[in-house]
Amino acid sequence: MPVSPLATPFPALPTLPGVRIGTATAGYKPWTRADVTAIAFPPGTSVAGVTTRSACPSPEVETCRANLASGQARALLVNAGNSNAFTGAAGAAASAAQVAALATLLDCDPAHIFPASTGVIGVPLPRDKAIAGVQAAHAALGTASWLDATHAIGTTDTFPKAAMTQAIVGGQTVTLVGFIKGSGMIAPDMATMLGFIVTDAALHPTALQAALTQATATTFNCITVDSDTSTSDTILAFATGSPLPFTGGATRAASGGGETTGGGEMSGGGEVAAIEPPPAFQAALTDLCRQLAQLVVRDGEGATKFIEIRVTGATTDASARTIALSIANSPLVKTAIAGEDANWGRIVMAVGKAGEPADRDRLSISFGGTTVAQHGTVVPGYDEAPVAAHLKGQDIDIAVDLGLGEGRATVWTCDLTHGYVSINADYRS
Amino acid sequence: MPVSPLATPFPALPTLPGVRIGTATAGYKPWTRADVTAIAFPPGTSVAGVTTRSACPSPEVETCRANLASGQARALLVNAGNSNAFTGAAGAAASAAQVAALATLLDCDPAHIFPASTGVIGVPLPRDKAIAGVQAAHAALGTASWLDATHAIGTTDTFPKAAMTQAIVGGQTVTLVGFIKGSGMIAPDMATMLGFIVTDAALHPTALQAALTQATATTFNCITVDSDTSTSDTILAFATGSPLPFTGGATRAASGGGETTGGGEMSGGGEVAAIEPPPAFQAALTDLCRQLAQLVVRDGEGATKFIEIRVTGATTDASARTIALSIANSPLVKTAIAGEDANWGRIVMAVGKAGEPADRDRLSISFGGTTVAQHGTVVPGYDEAPVAAHLKGQDIDIAVDLGLGEGRATVWTCDLTHGYVSINADYRS
Structure with missing residues (x-):
């Protein structure tokens, strides 16, 4: 390996x-x-x-x-x-x-x-x-x-x-x-x-x-x-x-x-x-x-990107952590990062499915410090170039603000790649 | 595609x-x-x-x-x-x-x-x-x-x-x-x-x-x-x-x-x-x-196996469903099935992480009708041949009995393959 x-x-x-x-x-x-x-x-x-x-x-x-x-x-x-x-x-x-x-x-x-x-x-x-x-x-x-x-x-x-x-x-x-x-x-x-x-x-x-x-x-x-x-x-x-x-x-x-x-x-x-x-x-x-x-995340199976996910503005810290882990565990978010795709729609999806308080129209999302979406839609005049450049790096920052309260959490994960499937589809045999 | x-x-x-x-x-x-x-x-x-x-x-x-x-x-x-x-x-x-x-x-x-x-x-x-x-x-x-x-x-x-x-x-x-x-x-x-x-x-x-x-x-x-x-x-x-x-x-x-x-x-x-x-x-x-x-499962992204997971003996039907979905959503279980690997240890893992009542020593697991593990360990004289043959097919049956109560649930999923990563790592771009 x-x-x-x-x-x-x-x-x-x-x-x-x-x-x-x-x-x-x-x-x-x-x-x-x-x-x-x-x-x-x-x-x-x-x-x-x-x-x-x-x-x-x-x-x-x-x-x-x-x-x-x-x-x-x-x-x-x-x-x-x-x-x-x-x-x-x-x-x-x-x-x-x-x-x-x-x-x-x-x-x-x-x-x-x-x-x-x-x-x-x-x-x-x-x-x-x-x-x-x-x-x-x-x-x-x-x-x-x-x-x-x-x-x-x-x-x-x-x-x-x-x-x-x-x-x-x-x-x-x-x-x-x-x-x-x-x-x-x-x-x-x-x-x-x-x-x-x-x-x-x-x-x-x-x-x-x-x-x-x-x-x-x-x-x-x-x-x-x-x-x-x-x-x-x-x-x-x-x-x-x-x-x-x-x-x-x-x-x-x-x-x-x-x-x-x-x-x-x-x-x-x-x-x-x-x-x-x-x-x-x-x-x-x-x-x-x-x-x-x-x-451990840097040695994640098949990892090519180290991802930090910061969630702020949640109703509680525990809620922020649940939402952050929902993003971090989403196969679709992880494969998007593997593909260097600024696919913020998948972040919306992962927030939405977390089962925690969230308001679509107060949500804002940024990659590498560039806000891509807020107030329930993409930012006016969104320029994907700085985000695309950020995603080509090894260290990826995703920030989500829920606009609801003071709860916050930061989690770390890696991307989901062909390497993960290769390692795990035939480990034991 | x-x-x-x-x-x-x-x-x-x-x-x-x-x-x-x-x-x-x-x-x-x-x-x-x-x-x-x-x-x-x-x-x-x-x-x-x-x-x-x-x-x-x-x-x-x-x-x-x-x-x-x-x-x-x-x-x-x-x-x-x-x-x-x-x-x-x-x-x-x-x-x-x-x-x-x-x-x-x-x-x-x-x-x-x-x-x-x-x-x-x-x-x-x-x-x-x-x-x-x-x-x-x-x-x-x-x-x-x-x-x-x-x-x-x-x-x-x-x-x-x-x-x-x-x-x-x-x-x-x-x-x-x-x-x-x-x-x-x-x-x-x-x-x-x-x-x-x-x-x-x-x-x-x-x-x-x-x-x-x-x-x-x-x-x-x-x-x-x-x-x-x-x-x-x-x-x-x-x-x-x-x-x-x-x-x-x-x-x-x-x-x-x-x-x-x-x-x-x-x-x-x-x-x-x-x-x-x-x-x-x-x-x-x-x-x-x-x-x-x-x-829908049969058209799951990258799917090569259709998997039915039956959980019985749970404390409630809801608990059985949570455990069944924990198995069905486990990337390690799904990649094992993709690799045709009778990796029942990953089933144990997925039961254990589900957050529902379970007793390691009452758990039994079978693939395609063949019991592979029970009473907290592998069955005596376990013969992997019939299980391996079952896993080579397209329709995979996994049955888990928790030995605790009457709760039951059946869920369906597919395997996790390179196809899933390929489809999702570069969909939008």
């Missing part, structure tokens, strides 16, 4: 104290690449997570949900090439055995290990390969890089996707590293979205969960490649509580974040942490999640 | 007394084919209709909605090549002028004329062409056939689509003729769905509306090509109240329908008609609507 034309370079990522990465080859498919990843965290690491809303989740998703209750993590364990979803008792038992094997090696509670698997649905995780794989990954702890891990969790991803950011929290610079795989907001046989964030910030699990939940709402939950939601989607955030020394690199203003750390509880790392996430950390985490989410 | 591989022959259709068809060329596009259709009905014809739920409907849709209040129709007027949607005051005025011109020629109330337009969004109906076109179509009344009308209302349709049925109502045989255009449940620039049904049955408008609404729920509202809902979707049913003599052709048992005609009001045709539709008429109308709806 050729690299996405929307790919970006893999960033330079720092090591984080106490975080050890190991990868190994279990051989879930007939390949020699690494397909098992273990990342060990220091004792007292906080964890937060969001998982698929699918009614048919994988056993790994169910394990993560259960293990999030303690808020404590000692390791992440990822398998690529087999999602273990819809595999009944056999799949659940194999995953549990793999988790238990790693817990024995790390001498920790199995409830502090967070498993995730991605790949084909319906084939139980092969127990022997999984255990041998995790043992080899454990033996390799400390030898692998973030890039190695990003490659090892990938399936049909065409480029490795990661990001970092920093923030000043309570006068200390904290670093956030994230890496992600997925080539569709979901393509469940192969491209379920798994994303992992590690920070040296000291945060109570409750604060970390609140920050991740808030960040997800405007980032991971605002991207779509094909409207299909995975059985395995998982985002996990780990906070090791060991801030790095200030590096002088790109940082984020504290925005008063330091004022909110009083009265918190101890997290394992020995730093004082609040139940509420510091605003500076929240901003940095949201920024990181947005970068990761956008990278 | 080549004829759909799923095309069926145009049926033999009877003329109906008092119903006169005329077609003409307005020239909405640079073509010589007929693109204006007028059908005149005898005084006292009842009418019923269902229209798009889009929040951005065309002025023709708004006119139909307003005119349905009287329940009386004297003519249908259809333009093809221009949907007149999102064209502001200019488009609405042009449509009103065209309706007024036909009303003058027929010497009737303009509120008894039902306009519909299909084609590109955003270009106001050209008033002069529209008026000249409808005048020519009026002059041609009585000279055109159902086939002529079906061709004249089409846009990117690859074959003309019509159906007929008969029923015995109150001891009389009544005939129902329907014709339809559309190549997507919606592709709004070109393939909005317009369907028209004419019957010589004598029915009060309220009864006709009740029958059409009920029929639509399990037919037109249970098909999807691409999940995109048009700004112009319109189904109109006209009952002229002049039963044909019994023909000895295919008829439908009355099922007690005759018993329900007592106490009705007079409809214009002079027959006694009930407020409630006779059961035999209801059954015939539903059958006709199902035929027409399935024909």
Whole structure:
């Protein structure tokens, strides 16, 4: 599979104290690449997570949900090439055995290990390969890089996707590293979205969960490649509580974040942490999640255009998001962008079908900053030339104002091309 | 555009007394084919209709909605090549002028004329062409056939689509003729769905509306090509109240329908008609609507497979329909079928994402009558051979049982192919 034309370079990522990465080859498919990843965290690491809303989740998703209750993590364990979803008792038992094997090696509670698997649905995780794989990954702890891990969790991803950011929290610079795989907001046989964030910030699990939940709402939950939601989607955030020394690199203003750390509880790392996430950390985490989410869209199956859709003037933010996703998921809008066609009639259609308050005669639509339609019809003297020029680029901006209220949302998607059909019409066979 | 591989022959259709068809060329596009259709009905014809739920409907849709209040129709007027949607005051005025011109020629109330337009969004109906076109179509009344009308209302349709049925109502045989255009449940620039049904049955408008609404729920509202809902979707049913003599052709048992005609009001045709539709008429109308709806799927853009999805065991019928449409609209399911891939994992995914009650461990899935998965995993000793053979055919059956309750629904769709992308990535330009 050729690299996405929307790919970006893999960033330079720092090591984080106490975080050890190991990868190994279990051989879930007939390949020699690494397909098992273990990342060990220091004792007292906080964890937060969001998982698929699918009614048919994988056993790994169910394990993560259960293990999030303690808020404590000692390791992440990822398998690529087999999602273990819809595999009944056999799949659940194999995953549990793999988790238990790693817990024995790390001498920790199995409830502090967070498993995730991605790949084909319906084939139980092969127990022997999984255990041998995790043992080899454990033996390799400390030898692998973030890039190695990003490659090892990938399936049909065409480029490795990661990001970092920093923030000043309570006068200390904290670093956030994230890496992600997925080539569709979901393509469940192969491209379920798994994303992992590690920070040296000291945060109570409750604060970390609140920050991740808030960040997800405007980032991971605002991207779509094909409207299909995975059985395995998982985002996990780990906070090791060991801030790095200030590096002088790109940082984020504290925005008063330091004022909110009083009265918190101890997290394992020995730093004082609040139940509420510091605003500076929240901003940095949201920024990181947005970068990761956008990278997934940039590796969307068959994508040739990166599309940002901003909806304003809706009755509520939720209504704006529904309308934005109606546009983003419309096969007709997506094929029009693929064809570089300023087909704003299809935007009208997608607004109209969203089932949310809209008034045809107050609607306005613009491409790349050029208004094409308003007051229920095309603008007088509409000149398509600047719009056509915008559509020939790789980054497409669509703005819709409903003229009804203050609700707004921004979502990101990609176009629908022959590449998507080629990839998905013969993946499994 | 080549004829759909799923095309069926145009049926033999009877003329109906008092119903006169005329077609003409307005020239909405640079073509010589007929693109204006007028059908005149005898005084006292009842009418019923269902229209798009889009929040951005065309002025023709708004006119139909307003005119349905009287329940009386004297003519249908259809333009093809221009949907007149999102064209502001200019488009609405042009449509009103065209309706007024036909009303003058027929010497009737303009509120008894039902306009519909299909084609590109955003270009106001050209008033002069529209008026000249409808005048020519009026002059041609009585000279055109159902086939002529079906061709004249089409846009990117690859074959003309019509159906007929008969029923015995109150001891009389009544005939129902329907014709339809559309190549997507919606592709709004070109393939909005317009369907028209004419019957010589004598029915009060309220009864006709009740029958059409009920029929639509399990037919037109249970098909999807691409999940995109048009700004112009319109189904109109006209009952002229002049039963044909019994023909000895295919008829439908009355099922007690005759018993329900007592106490009705007079409809214009002079027959006694009930407020409630006779059961035999209801059954015939539903059958006709199902035929027409399935024909639209068979002409779905790029379609190579006709797919029936039956969901049973849901908590309610509405829940079953939502789940069935989640499967039918999933790009991953549709591309899998295009690739003849028995990818039942994608069915699991689509059930899981539907947002309706489902239990992974009670779900069962079958293709072409062969159960492939149940109790949360693949069936023991699963043999893919019969499923693979079924998927090589043109008519694909997918059955999903949720094991939760008595709710059920059946929907129809087609596969997602390179043809769909080709058609839609460069339609307008």
